[in-house]
Amino acid sequence: MSNTPLRLGLAGLGTVGVGVVKILQRHGAMLEARCGRPVRISAVSARSRARDRGVDLSAYAWEDDPVALARREDVDVLVEMIGGEDGPAKAAAVAALSAGKHVVTANKAMLARHGQELAELAEAAGAALRFEAAVAGGIPVVKALTEGLAANRVERVMGVMNGTCNYILTQMERTGADYAEVLAEAQRLGYAEADPAFDVGGVDAAHKLALLAAAAFGTRVDFEGVAIEGIERISLADIRAARDMGYRIKLLGVARMTEDGLEQRMTPCLVPAASALGQLDGVTNAVVLEGDFVGQTVFEGPGAGEGPTASAIMADVMDIAAGVRRPVFGAPAARLTAAPRAMDATPAAFYLRLTLADAPGVLAKIAFALGEEGVSIHRMRQYDHEGAAAPVLIVTHPARRVDIDAAMGRIGAMDESLATPVALRIEKV
Ligand SMILES: NC(=O)c1ccc[n+]([C@@H]2O[C@H](COP(=O)([O-])OP(=O)(O)OC[C@H]3O[C@@H](n4cnc5c(N)ncnc54)[C@H](O)[C@@H]3O)[C@@H](O)[C@H]2O)c1
Ligand SMILES: N[C@@H](CCO)C(=O)O
């Protein structure tokens, strides 16, 4: 391999872009030693040239337009850190790949929508398209899946993959703080997406799950096939009640290949408080990869923020510098097929929180409705309360989602149900 420098064009100088500049400025010599060639920034692009970002950019050329950046003679790799499904990020990625240049991106929104198209473009051009930073930030989970576990048939991938949501859920539990207050703090710390509705609505984590599932099961990225529910409706009452029953609430993604096809869901779930997933705090992410020969592996670490995300970007850049090439999603893009979508059909235990009139016969009516829908009660607790509304928690035996929904519909319609009943899945981890 030559020791000619690998020349980068950085598109986007926000949280992630500034982190990448810092790594290169601090560790340039170490990176060169590890890759066998220098890695340098040729040019950068962002919206505002004048803005003080706390790093010295004077040695790099400036481009207002990221597409022009991608096309520069002195750029071998476009590092895309702008964000957004389409717009300048995609235009720059297409320009780079079409010119046979490599692309490293942190942009899960773009790949979740256009991953197949971009992977085909990259592979046809003989260029790399890498996205470690896009899935679980600093945790090297794409690499683990496509390299370390490459000899396994993957059975399930699962994970807490949105730092903002986990931060909100743990801060609410710890301090009792208000949802909006904690979200503002996550934004201040640089964890949240440009539109934080993507975080709390589960879409950002679903983007990541769709990418991970494609790489795990050798199928086309199918973001539309992810059943998504965000954390907006999770109340402090649920966080505390779940804890009291031995669980914690996490925005959990699960993808499994079933007999009917690919099941993908990103929903708030309860997990045992003592499990690895149950113990995650703050912005920490965890990804569980299960393979037929290896069994269960768990990867944990920071899923967002300047340093962790830049660390993942640079690992991809270093692989490219060292000449490592592999298909974008684990198998050649042209051979990936679309998997049929499987319903959420696997029975699971559910946590139910009901707010009931405290009167004779009410519990009997609830038990009857559950029984008629085929839902069996495993554990139940009614809390001490003042006033007419009794908080009742139920953990069911494994039940089908459709039966739980039917039972919740019936219970919610009863006069004795004083607030909308809550049903959350308890995931086996
Ligand atoms: N922040 C994180 O923790 C994190 C973690 C993993 C992945 N990501 C992803 O990384 C990407 C960047 O995130 P961020 O948090 O750094 O965002 P950010 O908002 O802090 O930075 C975005 C940058 O893109 C620039 N930009 C916007 N439009 C542009 C245009 N038309 N031309 C040139 N530059 C333009 C902005 O000026 C800014 O410098 C997103 O795809 C995000 O999903 C972020
Ligand atoms: N907004 C994302 C950034 C990392 O992708 C998060 O909170 O996890």
Ligand code: NA
């Ligand atoms: Na990662």
